[in-house]
Amino acid sequence: MANKTALYDQHLAMGAKVVDFGGWDMPLNYGSQIEEHKQVRTAAGMFDVSHMTIVDVTGADASEYLRYLLANDVARLDIKGKALYSGMLNEDGNVIDDLIVYRMTDPGVPGEWFRVVVNCATREKDLRWMAEKTAHFDVALTEQPELSMVAIQGPEAIAKAKSVLNESRGRLIDGLSIFQGLESEGWFIARTGYTGEDGLEIIIPEDEISEFWQALADAGVAPCGLGARDTLRLEAGMNLYGADMDESVSPLVSAMGWTVAWEPENRDFCGRAALEAEKAAGVAQKLVGLVMKSRGVLRGHQKVIVEGVGEGEITSGTFSPTLNVSIALARVPAGTKDLAMVDIRGKHVAVSVVRPPFVRNGKKVFS
Amino acid sequence: MSDIRNELKYVASHEWIRNEGDGSVTIGITDHAQDLLGDVVFVELPEVGADVETGDDAGVVESVKAASDIYVPISGEIIATNELLEDSPELVNSDPYGDGWFFRIKLADEAELGGLLDAQAYGELCEDES
Numbered sequence: 001m002a003n004k005t006a007l008y009d010q011h012l013a014m015g016a017k018v019v020d021f022g023g024w025d026m027p028l029n030y031g032s033q034i035e036e037h038k039q040v041r042t043a044a045g046m047f048d049v050s051h052m053t054i055v056d057v058t059g060a061d062a063s064e065y066l067r068y069l070l071a072n073d074v075a076r077l078d079i080k081g082k083a084l085y086s087g088m089l090n091e092d093g094n095v096i097d098d099l100i101v102y103r104m105t106d107p108g109v110p111g112e113w114f115r116v117v118v119n120c121a122t123r124e125k126d127l128r129w130m131a132e133k134t135a136h137f138d139v140a141l142t143e144q145p146e147l148s149m150v151a152i153q154g155p156e157a158i159a160k161a162k163s164v165l166n167e168s169r170g171r172l173i174d175g176l177s178i179f180q181g182l183e184s185e186g187w188f189i190a191r192t193g194y195t196g197e198d199g200l201e202i203i204i205p206e207d208e209i210s211e212f213w214q215a216l217a218d219a220g221v222a223p224c225g226l227g228a229r230d231t232l233r234l235e236a237g238m239n240l241y242g243a244d245m246d247e248s249v250s251p252l253v254s255a256m257g258w259t260v261a262w263e264p265e266n267r268d269f270c271g272r273a274a275l276e277a278e279k280a281a282g283v284a285q286k287l288v289g290l291v292m293k294s295r296g297v298l299r300g301h302q303k304v305i306v307e308g309v310g311e312g313e314i315t316s317g318t319f320s321p322t323l324n325v326s327i328a329l330a331r332v333p334a335g336t337k338d339l340a341m342v343d344i345r346g347k348h349v350a351v352s353v354v355r356p357p358f359v360r361n362g363k364k365v366f367s
Numbered sequence: 368m369s370d371i372r373n374e375l376k377y378v379a380s381h382e383w384i385r386n387e388g389d390g391s392v393t394i395g396i397t398d399h400a401q402d403l404l405g406d407v408v409f410v411e412l413p414e415v416g417a418d419v420e421t422g423d424d425a426g427v428v429e430s431v432k433a434a435s436d437i438y439v440p441i442s443g444e445i446i447a448t449n450e451l452l453e454d455s456p457e458l459v460n461s462d463p464y465g466d467g468w469f470f471r472i473k474l475a476d477e478a479e480l481g482g483l484l485d486a487q488a489y490g491e492l493c494e495d496e497s
Contacts, residue, residue: 319408
């Protein structure tokens with residue numbers, strides 16, 4: 001029996017084509033994926049992301065526990081509400097999952113706690129790993145399955161969201177910096193997302209989301225499915241767990257080096273020793289962007305050939321609705337320069353190698 | 368429910384075939400097929416003048432989601448391809464039985480038409496697949 005979010009019936013009523021995603025029945029699109037993608041790039045779209053797993057981390061050692069659990073360092077979160085993107089690594093330095101952690105309280109005060117949002121497809125192994133690692137810490141993990149989550153994204157997202165919210169929530173949104181989230185009357189409102197556009201992710205009690213979703217729809221926010229979510233995140237150069245990285249690779253070969261906090265040197269975290277060894281030996285691969293000018297679409301698992309250097313593989317590929325060309329993320333040998341070939345059904349097609357993102361705030365950003 | 372036209376013939380690989388009555392047929396993919404594919408972004412079509420046989424690869428239709436082969440549903444010579452699809456591949460989604468057609472074939476043997484599926488048989492096949 002598949003899991004359904006509180007919005008399931010509304011998705012069907014809005015014409016959603018539903019698919020299984022990590023054990024959840026989720027909207028793939030509501031008609032046209034490309035149309036939804038363009039709505040987010042030019043106006044505002046909304047995504048039901050209630051399938052994501054929310055875990056609250058409380059207890060006297062909450063901060064010390066997360067500093068050990070995660071490759072990025074929650075000590076960098078210097079103000080209440082600030083968010084951090086991090087990998088959660090195993091002892092081999094490979095990626096168990098990627099996640100966002102929010103500081104829910106002022107730093108350093110007693111009773112400080114954090115909220116972690118992880119992927120749904122990895123929920124069970126994440127929770128198991130997180131529980132195992134609590135062993136030497138005074139910390140409690142509380143999953144919050146009764147909370148729903150909606151992402152509102154696009155240049156008009158914040159204005160449209162404010163138009164259906166009360167004044168105090170509107171003021172709270174005005175005060176949010178990018179990558180910060182704060183609580184307001186039982187809602188958690190964050191200026192984060194997975195599209196490369198400005199916008200909000202809002203965590204709401206399950207029994208309140210229906211009315212909010214409908215109000216957003218009435219205000220002209222387009223419902224968007226997982227299809228558009230994938231093309232948007234790929235244009236934004238954001239990794240998808242299970243495609244671009246998993247437990248067989250480290251963050252250093254997944255364009256996640258920036259999420260590894262090496263300083264302070266005396267902070268031990270899961271996977272640190274393995275990452276240091278990998279770095280010392282020389283990181284053999286890198287995750288890059290590919291752009292194909294000719295007709296066709298790059299797809300995951302296609303082989304990448306770099307003349308005189310070696311071979312790699314596409315981890316995610318798609319057609320970019322914003323750029324009208326095909327784009328991809330690929331793991332290639334570290335020595336790869338500006339050009340490569342991709343094997344598309346036996347034909348070798350030239351692609352340029354770029355540094356992602358491809359699109360930010362509606363505009364092309366690579367050269 | 369997908370749109371299945373009574374006046375057309377079909378094959379199991381989801382191409383439709385319209386008998387033009389002059390020894391030629393027009394071919395495209397069905398509404399059911401375009402719905403499964405999602406937004407179409409490229410269509411690669413065969414060369415005009417090529418001799419093709421039933422079951423040959425005739426090109427590729429690429430959607431945002433996946434690449435899918437197009438098969439020749441009936442033997443003959445390719446006499447035209449739909450140039451509109453070069454700039455407007457979305458016609459395959461919006462008008463699969465009209466402006467979204469793929470190519471025309473001059474039939475090698477009109478008797479082969481008898482081996483195609485009618486609307487009812489194709490409809491049952493789609494039901495079984497879903």
